Amino acid sequence: MKRILIILFSVSGIATLAQTPIYLNPNAPVEDRVEDALQRMTLEEKVAMTHAQSKFSSSGVPRLGIPENWMSDGPHGVRAEVLWDEWYGANWTNDSCIVFPALTALAATWNPSLAELYGKSIGEEARYRNKNVLLGPGVNIYRTPLNGRNFEYMGEDPFLASAMVVPYVSGVQSNNVAACVKHFALNNQEKYRDYINVTVSERALHEIYLPAFKAAVQQGKAWAIMGSYNRYKQQHCSHNQYLLNDILKKEWNFDGVTVSDWGGVHDTKEAVNNGLDMEFGTWTNGMNFGKSNAYDEYFMAQPYLNLLKNKEASEEQLNDKVRRILRLIFRTNMSSERKYGSFGSPEHAATGRKIAEEGIVLLQNNNNILPIDIEKTKKILVVGENALKSMTVGGGSSSLKAKYEISPLEGIRLRAGDNAEIKYVAGYESPPAKEQDVKDAKEPQYKEIDAEALRNEATAAAQEADIVLFIGGLNKNSGQDCEGDDRISLDLPYEQDALISNLIKANPKTIVIIISGNAVAMPWVNQAPAIIEAWYNGTEAGNALASVLFGDVNPSGKLPFTFPVRLQDNGAHALGDYPGDGENETYKDDIFVGYRWLDKENINPLFAFGHGLSYTTFDYGKAKTDKTKMTAGEQITLSISVKNTGTREGAEVVQLYIHDKKSTLPRPVKELKGFKKILLKADEEQIVTFTIDKNALVYYDDGKGEWIVESGEFEAWIGSSSADIKYKTVFELY
Numbered sequence: 220m221k222r223i224l225i226i227l228f229s230v231s232g233i234a235t236l237a238q239t240p241i242y243l244n245p246n247a248p249v250e251d252r253v254e255d256a257l258q259r260m261t262l263e264e265k266v267a268m269t270h271a272q273s274k275f276s277s278s279g280v281p282r283l284g285i286p287e288n289w290m291s292d293g294p295h296g297v298r299a300e301v302l303w304d305e306w307y308g309a310n311w312t313n314d315s316c317i318v319f320p321a322l323t324a325l326a327a328t329w330n331p332s333l334a335e336l337y338g339k340s341i342g343e344e345a346r347y348r349n350k351n352v353l354l355g356p357g358v359n360i361y362r363t364p365l366n367g368r369n370f371e372y373m374g375e376d377p378f379l380a381s382a383m384v385v386p387y388v389s390g391v392q393s394n395n396v397a398a399c400v401k402h403f404a405l406n407n408q409e410k411y412r413d414y415i416n417v418t419v420s421e422r423a424l425h426e427i428y429l430p431a432f433k434a435a436v437q438q439g440k441a442w443a444i445m446g447s448y449n450r451y452k453q454q455h456c457s458h459n460q461y462l463l464n465d466i467l468k469k470e471w472n473f474d475g476v477t478v479s480d481w482g483g484v485h486d487t488k489e490a491v492n493n494g495l496d497m498e499f500g501t502w503t504n505g506m507n508f509g510k511s512n513a514y515d516e517y518f519m520a521q522p523y524l525n526l527l528k529n530k531e532a533s534e535e536q537l538n539d540k541v542r543r544i545l546r547l548i549f550r551t552n553m554s555s556e557r558k559y560g561s562f563g564s565p566e567h568a569a570t571g572r573k574i575a576e577e578g579i580v581l582l583q584n585n586n587n588i589l590p591i592d593i594e595k596t597k598k599i600l601v602v603g604e605n606a607l608k609s610m611t612v613g614g615g616s617s618s619l620k621a622k623y624e625i626s627p628l629e630g631i632r633l634r635a636g637d638n639a640e641i642k643y644v645a646g647y648e649s650p651p652a653k654e655q656d657v658k659d660a661k662e663p664q665y666k667e668i669d670a671e672a673l674r675n676e677a678t679a680a681a682q683e684a685d686i687v688l689f690i691g692g693l694n695k696n697s698g699q700d701c702e703g704d705d706r707i708s709l710d711l712p713y714e715q716d717a718l719i720s721n722l723i724k725a726n727p728k729t730i731v732i733i734i735s736g737n738a739v740a741m742p743w744v745n746q747a748p749a750i751i752e753a754w755y756n757g758t759e760a761g762n763a764l765a766s767v768l769f770g771d772v773n774p775s776g777k778l779p780f781t782f783p784v785r786l787q788d789n790g791a792h793a794l795g796d797y798p799g800d801g802e803n804e805t806y807k808d809d810i811f812v813g814y815r816w817l818d819k820e821n822i823n824p825l826f827a828f829g830h831g832l833s834y835t836t837f838d839y840g841k842a843k844t845d846k847t848k849m850t851a852g853e854q855i856t857l858s859i860s861v862k863n864t865g866t867r868e869g870a871e872v873v874q875l876y877i878h879d880k881k882s883t884l885p886r887p888v889k890e891l892k893g894f895k896k897i898l899l900k901a902d903e904e905q906i907v908t909f910t911i912d913k914n915a916l917v918y919y920d921d922g923k924g925e926w927i928v929e930s931g932e933f934e935a936w937i938g939s940s941s942a943d944i945k946y947k948t949v950f951e952l953y
């Protein structure tokens with residue numbers, strides 16, 4: 220605006236807005252602004268925009284008043300400021316954010332309107348901090364429960380992940396902050412992530428691994444996407460011809476920017492030619508330990524300029540990249556609609572709490588032991604390191620500096636007040652870990668942990684309590700739920716299984732609360748009266764958990780991924796292809812990921828995809844369809860009544876799966892194709908309606924290279940989880 224005024228008054232006071240350069244006119248169409256700015260730029264200015272100038276920023280065009288791009292992790296909150304060329308904190312005192320629940324928790328709400336609110340709120344935080352790109356959300360499919368980064372993603376099912384990512388992206392971008400959807404694509408494990416070459420069928424790529432990205436781009440209209448570290452078709456995905464040029468830009472008409480993962484670029488020509496627009500994280504302490512402040516040496520800096528000057532790269536190709544970057548700036552920093560944002564607000568904390576409360580999953584609740592009746596429960600014993608451990612720090616790039624974090628123990632204490640005596644014993648301990656986000660953090664000192672003594676102390680205390688709340692699971696240390704590596708086993712670490720078994724023996728009223736972003740084995744499942752999956756829930760984690768435990772909130776979360784009994788019950792592990800040989804990995808499980816594998820092999824899960832209990836009960840009526848036959852151009856309306864048969868209000872997620880009775884290529888037994896979350900008062904009944912069209916019936920034919928729909932009989936299955944199908948109805952496509 221300042222610049223416009225200068226122009227208006229400098230030309231003898233009679234200049235009109237028409238003389239303002241188009242790119243500075245906030246009311247001009249974005250494409251006109253892009254073209255106008257582009258034709259004013261020098262080759263050097265253009266190249267400068269295509270690579271980082273600091274750890275998280277890239278150049279604008281100072282001469283033209285075009286601002287820099289500033290990016291920040293990540294999917295769960297806005298990362299603390301780091302130094303110009305360091306991963307470590309700049310020690311600002313005004314960058315402590317609200318930490319929202321991890322994306323697994325968001326996915327577990329099965330509530331797209333909460334995804335929109337999440338996106339809107341985190342976008343407001345990013346905007347306030349002057350970031351115009353938020354490095355998230357992540358939508359890589361949950362293929363193995365060992366993947367250290369599953370907590371940052373939205374589960375194993377492409378339909379669910381798509382339904383949740385679209386509103387998240389729109390919510391973020393409603394603040395004129397770009398969502399940068401990551402990690403495109405096939406980054407389904409952390410082990411060997413920097414160079415593993417994934418071989419996967421075209422069919423699995425299209426049916427399982429791409430849909431959430433496609434939805435984010437085409438329906439969510441994402442303005443940025445991040446390429447992944449791994450390779451596909453022998454090319455790194457941050458500069459991959461097939462993924463970035465052929466699919467993303469040509470087939471999906473993506474008009475935003477492609478951003479490399481930090482240190483994901485390996486070659487100038489490949490990067491330039493294979494669809495990369497912006498390079499980040501190279502050379503410095505990213506993947507390649509090397510010089511510092513070497514931004515001019517980035518693959519897309521001086522080496523790119525040299526190629527252009529030698530006519531080995533064309534300016535037209537560079538212009539396409541710069542157009543995309545300018546578009547990003549006009550959509551964000553230079554948009555006339557840009558808002559102010561807000562940061563660390565009570566409203567954002569309340570949003571985080573709401574999402575956490577709706578995402579917590581009640582896995583088991585024998586004899587309605589939960590919720591805790593505070594009138595009858597006077598002595599509560601809390602056991603487990605996760606009752607106290609901070610879960611907002613650690614885990615890699617999603618690590619955050621929280622404004623505050625209510626631990627589970629604190630939440631329980633706050634809720635119980637003076638009504639009960641709350642005692643805490645650790646029961647187990649994890650080895651000390653190197654501090655994240657701290658410059659020159661020291662290697663932790665080795666410390667002997669006497670697991671048996673800790674266990675015995677907790678077991679003795681359990682005998683004295685009215686109820687025991689065990690709060691354990693995984694954590695954000697390396698080798699657990701943490702970027703950079705995978706877990707080594709499905710089992711709970713730190714001898715927690717032995718502790719849980721002992722606690723249950725000592726006190727049968729032991730509630731097991733798992734905090735994790737991944738499935739864990741539960742050898743004690745038949746002894747534990749109640750089990751809760753409580754995720755990484757951020758700032759308000761403890762309050763949200765207490766609300767569910769004490770029944771202020773009726774749980775309504777459903778699992779976004781399967782809990783297998785054993786690792787071998789998962790396709791990638793049963794077939795032995797995970798983690799690959801270090802160089803290559805073939806996804807032999809093909810389209811049979813998650814529940815699709817268990818269905819095919821007839822394996823019972825420990826807890827099924829879509830499972831989650833409530834403190835009330837629901838009855839499903841008979842499903843009705845408006846017709847029993849349809850053509851590919853028609854749709855069928857299916858309705859089913861659902862009644863709350865308990866005594867309190869509760870929400871249920873009604874799930875629609877499609878079963879194809881006969882097909883030319885093998886298909887999963889069933890696939891999620893719809894869901895609705897409904898809130899019902901006690902005794903209330905509602906009709907839930909789904910429309911089924913061709914899109915719910917198609918599959919990808921590798922041979923033909925297209926989505927096809929085959930006529931014949933299908934079944935619509937309505938369930939309360941993927942393993943609890945309440946009603947089936949047949950229809951025909953002719």
Ligand code: BGC
Pocket residue numbers: 292293354401480481616
């Ligand atoms: C991660 C990205 C992250 C980036 C910047 C990388 O290590 O894979 O998800 O956005 O770092 O912190």
